[in-house]
Amino acid sequence: xxxxxxxxxxxxxxxxxxxxxxxxxxxxxxxxxxxxxxxxxxxxxxxxxxxxxxxxxxxxxxxxxxxxxxxxxxxxxxxxxxxxxxxxxxxxxxxxxxxxxxxxxxxxxxxxxxxxxxxxxxxxxxxxxxxxxxxxxxxxxxxxxxxxxxxxxxxxxxxxxxxxxxxxxxxxxxxxxxxxxxxxxxxxxxxxxxxxxxxxxxxxxxxxxxxxxxxxxxxxxxxxxxxxxxxxxxxxxxxxxxxxxxxxxxxxxxxxxxxxxxxxxxxxxxxxxxxxxxxxxxxxxxxx
Numbered sequence: 592x593x594x595x596x597x598x599x600x601x602x603x604x605x606x607x608x609x610x611x612x613x614x615x616x617x618x619x620x621x622x623x624x625x626x627x628x629x630x631x632x633x634x635x636x637x638x639x640x641x642x643x644x645x646x647x648x649x650x651x652x653x654x655x656x657x658x659x660x661x662x663x664x665x666x667x668x669x670x671x672x673x674x675x676x677x678x679x680x681x682x683x684x685x686x687x688x689x690x691x692x693x694x695x696x697x698x699x700x701x702x703x704x705x706x707x708x709x710x711x712x713x714x715x716x717x718x719x720x721x722x723x724x725x726x727x728x729x730x731x732x733x734x735x736x737x738x739x740x741x742x743x744x745x746x747x748x749x750x751x752x753x754x755x756x757x758x759x760x761x762x763x764x765x766x767x768x769x770x771x772x773x774x775x776x777x778x779x780x781x782x783x784x785x786x787x788x789x790x791x792x793x794x795x796x797x798x799x800x801x802x803x804x805x806x807x808x809x810x811x812x813x814x815x816x817x818x819x820x821x822x823x824x825x826x827x828x829x830x831x832x833x834x835x836x837x838x839x840x841x842x843x844x845x846x847x848x849x850x851x852x853x854x855x856x857x858x859x860x861x862x863x864x865x866x867x868x869x870x871x872x873x874x875x876x877x878x879x
Contacts, residue, residue: 629848636844651849671850674832679857680743681828682811685750686758686804692751693758694800698788700759701766712763718756723816726752731820741823749817754807761806765799766792801865809858829854 628636630647655671700708730749731740739745769792777787793800818828833854836847 625848625851628844629852631845633843633845651845652853655846655849655853670827670835671829671832671853674827674829675854675857677743677822677826678812678829678854681746681750681826682808684743684747685754685811686808688747689751689754689758689807690800690804693755694762694793695788697759697762698766698792701763708763712760715756715759718752723752723814727816727820734821740821741825743826746817746822746826746828749821750811750814753810753814757807757810758803761803762796762799765796765803769795805858805861805865808861812854812858 627643627645629651630649631642631645632648632650635642635645700711703711734740734745734749739748773791773795774787777791782790812828813830814828815830818826818831822828822831829850833847833850836843836850
């Protein structure tokens with residue numbers, strides 16, 4: 592009987608591998624295409640049929656990062672580096688503020704009465720349901736009246752609509768998996784709620800916190816609408832910087848692709864920095 596089931600298992604394994612390969616190709620092909628486009632000359636980009644073999648060049652990256660020869664001679668640097676700095680400030684500040692606000696909220700909801708916690712969770716999740724275009728015009732009017740327009744504080748605050756719900760929802764699931772016996776033992780020893788949160792919950796939930804921070808950072812980094820409407824010349828993020836490759840007479844596809852690849856680097860760096868925390872165990876060995 593085992594011999595008859597072996598071919599079926601082999602076929603299932605082959606189909607599973609093919610499915611993973613197709614899914615991986617579907618996900619990775621756009622990244623591959625943008626990367627190869629960033630290494631092409633303009634003639635290779637617009638060639639028909641598309642050229643999969645070409646002479647690679649780094650001219651697009653040089654122009655994006657250091658400007659044209661005329662810009663370098665005049666001491667003018669391209670704006671992409673400034674846009675990168677703005678995005679780092681906005682996304683990092685938004686994630687940090689969301690962790691400060693969201694960690695106590697996630698702990699309270701995870702340990703609160705389940706029915707009320709579910710209602711609060713749905714309310715928080717509704718912030719992700721609402722389209723950004725539905726609230727962007729009232730926000731623009733409010734920001735211009737209060738002086739928050741084109742300010743880092745204003746951008747960090749508005750990005751809480753992106754990062755704070757993610758931080759709370761992800762941390763809630765991790766905190767719920769932490770056994771209550773650990774907290775009860777700490778209370779017997781005289782620990783208060785703040786001590787339990789900072790000294791027990793945070794160290795155990797560190798992998799979940801790292802995952803939540805990375806996801807929130809990436810969502811904040813990739814946002815376009817808030818930067819398009821609420822940011823000016825001083826706080827324009829990298830998503831707006833990529834659009835600078837679109838001029839009135841043409842779209843510089845090579846520069847746009849190079850800028851897109853450069854903008855992906857901070858997210859990769861953040862993932863590598865938190866990789867150890869993500870892959871470490873959550874509560875393994877916590878309860879004795």
